[in-house]
Amino acid sequence: MQKLKLYGTPLSGHVHRVALLLRMLDLPYEFIEAGAEVRQSEQFRRLNPFGQIPVLVDGAQVLADSNAILVYLVKCYAPGSHWLPESPFAAAQVQEWLSKAAGEVRYGPASSRLIAQFSAPEDYQSALAVAARFLPQMEQHLTDREFLATDNATIADLACYSYVAVAPEGGIALTPYPAIQRWVARIAALPGFFAMPTLPEPGKR
Numbered sequence: 001m002q003k004l005k006l007y008g009t010p011l012s013g014h015v016h017r018v019a020l021l022l023r024m025l026d027l028p029y030e031f032i033e034a035g036a037e038v039r040q041s042e043q044f045r046r047l048n049p050f051g052q053i054p055v056l057v058d059g060a061q062v063l064a065d066s067n068a069i070l071v072y073l074v075k076c077y078a079p080g081s082h083w084l085p086e087s088p089f090a091a092a093q094v095q096e097w098l099s100k101a102a103g104e105v106r107y108g109p110a111s112s113r114l115i116a117q118f119s120a121p122e123d124y125q126s127a128l129a130v131a132a133r134f135l136p137q138m139e140q141h142l143t144d145r146e147f148l149a150t151d152n153a154t155i156a157d158l159a160c161y162s163y164v165a166v167a168p169e170g171g172i173a174l175t176p177y178p179a180i181q182r183w184v185a186r187i188a189a190l191p192g193f194f195a196m197p198t199l200p201e202p203g204k205r
């Protein structure tokens with residue numbers, strides 16, 4: 001039995017970012033499929049009262065929220081590593097992009113994919129507008145940088161990666177953003193990387 005248990009579904013970018021870090025840190029874990037029915041169960045609500053995935057169970061510790069889990073994993077299993085630098089400035093840069101992952105990425109590219117692929121009751125025009133403001137800023141930021149927060153890959157890159165990489169599945173092309181595309185390829189070349197299962201782009205079914 002694995003010590004680390006990850007509750008999730010393979011198509012969730014929030015789950016994927018955690019699974020990516022687990023694999024990149026070479027940490028064995030048990031993946032427990034937690035679809036809508038499981039998430040509504042009393043047993044799952046005891047793990048996360050918000051009823052959301054991912055949830056990570058590490059022995060007696062139960063953690064929810066993907067970005068919080070990323071911080072926890074580095075602090076426990078790779079402290080002082082490039083994934084989450086200690087210096088105040090670098091740590092703040094990482095936090096800035098973790099916030100963008102939970103803000104602009106969630107309500108832009110992730111929302112458009114949720115609507116296009118899973119008919120989520122969210123506003124498609126609003127999601128496109130958020131993405132149309134955010135992606136050019138991200139493109140500009142990456143024009144002369146390899147990674148988002150420091151010279152090395154950090155948890156901020158993983159947090160932003162999953163939903164930005166699959167933006168076309170929500171009807172948002174990445175072709176206008178060559179620096180983002182190069183960054184996507186850079187993350188995909190990191191040891192331990194694995195891709196999310198792909199979904200057909202809207203209009204290409």
Ligand SMILES: N[C@@H](CCC(=O)N[C@@H](CS)C(=O)NCC(=O)O)C(=O)O
Binds near residue numbers: 039050
């Ligand atoms: N802030 C949370 C958001 C997680 C989230 O939205 N998970 C989705 C799947 S991608 C979920 O569980 N949705 C079900 C629900 O909200 O009821 C995180 O970063 O983990």
